[in-house]
Amino acid sequence: xxxxxxxxxxxxxxxxxxxxxxxxxxxxxxxxxxxxxxxxxxxxxxxxxxxxxxxxxxxxxxxxxxxxxxxxxxxxxxxxxxxxxxxxxxxxxxxxxxxxxxxxxxxxxxxxxxxxxxxxxxxxxxxxxxxxxxxxxxxxxxxxxxxxxxxxxxxxxxxxxxxxxxxxxxxxxxxxxxxxxxxxxxxxxxxxxxxxxxxxxxxxxxxxxxxxxxxxxxxxxxxxxxxxxxxxxxxxxxxxxxxxxxxxxxxxxxxxxxxxxxxxxxxx
Numbered sequence: 154x155x156x157x158x159x160x161x162x163x164x165x166x167x168x169x170x171x172x173x174x175x176x177x178x179x180x181x182x183x184x185x186x187x188x189x190x191x192x193x194x195x196x197x198x199x200x201x202x203x204x205x206x207x208x209x210x211x212x213x214x215x216x217x218x219x220x221x222x223x224x225x226x227x228x229x230x231x232x233x234x235x236x237x238x239x240x241x242x243x244x245x246x247x248x249x250x251x252x253x254x255x256x257x258x259x260x261x262x263x264x265x266x267x268x269x270x271x272x273x274x275x276x277x278x279x280x281x282x283x284x285x286x287x288x289x290x291x292x293x294x295x296x297x298x299x300x301x302x303x304x305x306x307x308x309x310x311x312x313x314x315x316x317x318x319x320x321x322x323x324x325x326x327x328x329x330x331x332x333x334x335x336x337x338x339x340x341x342x343x344x345x346x347x348x349x350x351x352x353x354x355x356x357x358x359x360x361x362x363x364x365x366x367x368x369x370x371x372x373x374x375x376x377x378x379x380x381x382x383x384x385x386x387x388x389x390x391x392x393x394x395x396x397x398x399x400x401x402x403x404x405x406x407x408x409x410x411x412x413x414x415x416x417x418x419x420x421x
Contacts, residue, residue: 155229157251159228161240161248176376180224182224199287224330247381247382275329383416388415
C-alpha cells in the first residue's frame with residue numbers, strides 16, 4: 154500500500170479543486186476516460202459469468218453497464234514523466250499529493266449499503282490481457298473483498314470491473330476512486346431488470362464538442378499534502394498564483410504553503 158498517491162492535473166483546475174470546506178475532485182463517467190471501451194472490454198469477457206450468476210439477460214447487463222460508474226484517477230508514482238506527458242501537457246501542469254489513508258477513509262464512509270444511496274470504491278487497478286480477464290477479475294474481486302465487507306451482489310461485481318484495464322495502460326500505475334451512482338436495481342413483477350438512474354449530483358461540462366458528465370467528490374483539506382509544479386512551468390510565478398489561491402481560505406490550507414516544490418524531472 155502506498156503512503157501517498159498522486160493526481161496530475163492542470164493549473165487552471167486548482168481554483169475549483171481547493172475550496173474552503175474541502176478538496177473537490179471531479180469523478181468523470183467512464184465513457185469519457187482515455188480508454189472509453191475499457192469497461193465494455195471487461196464486460197465482454199465475463200458477461201456470461203454475470204448473466205448466469207444473476208439470471209439476467211445480455212440486454213439487461215448492457216443497460217446496467219451504460220450507467221456505471223464515475224471515476225477519479227490517481228497514480229502511485231510521484232513526479233512521473235509518463236503522467237506529466239499524458240495528463241499535464243508534457244509538464245505544463247501540477248501534481249497533487251494525497252494521503253492514501255485519508256482517501257480510503259472517505260471511501261469507507263460511503264461503502265456499499267442496503268439502502269439506495271451512492272457508494273464508493275477505492276482500489277488499485279489490475280492490468281490484464283484479454284485471455285487472462287477471468288483470472289484478473291478474481292484477483293481484483295479478492296483485493297476488493299479484503300478491504301470492504303458485504304461486497305457480493307451484481308452492483309459490486311460490476312464495480313470491480315472498473316478496476317481492470319487493458320495491459321497496454323500499465324505504465325499509468327493507476328489507483329482509482331470510483332463512485333457508483335446506479336445502485337438501485339429494480340425488478341418488475343415479470344422478473345424484468347429495471348435499472349433506476351440516480352441523477353442527484355451529476356454535473357456537465359463541455360470538452361471541445363463533447364458533453365462530459367461528472368460528479369464532485371469532497372475530501373478533507375488535510376488529505377492533500379503537497380503540490381509539485383510541472384517542469385515546463387516557471388516555478389516562481391506558478392507559486393505566486395498557488396499562494397494567491399491558498400490565501401483566499403485563511404489557514405484552511407496553511408499546511409500547503411511550505412509544501413509547494415518544483416518537479417525534479419530534468420534536474421540532475
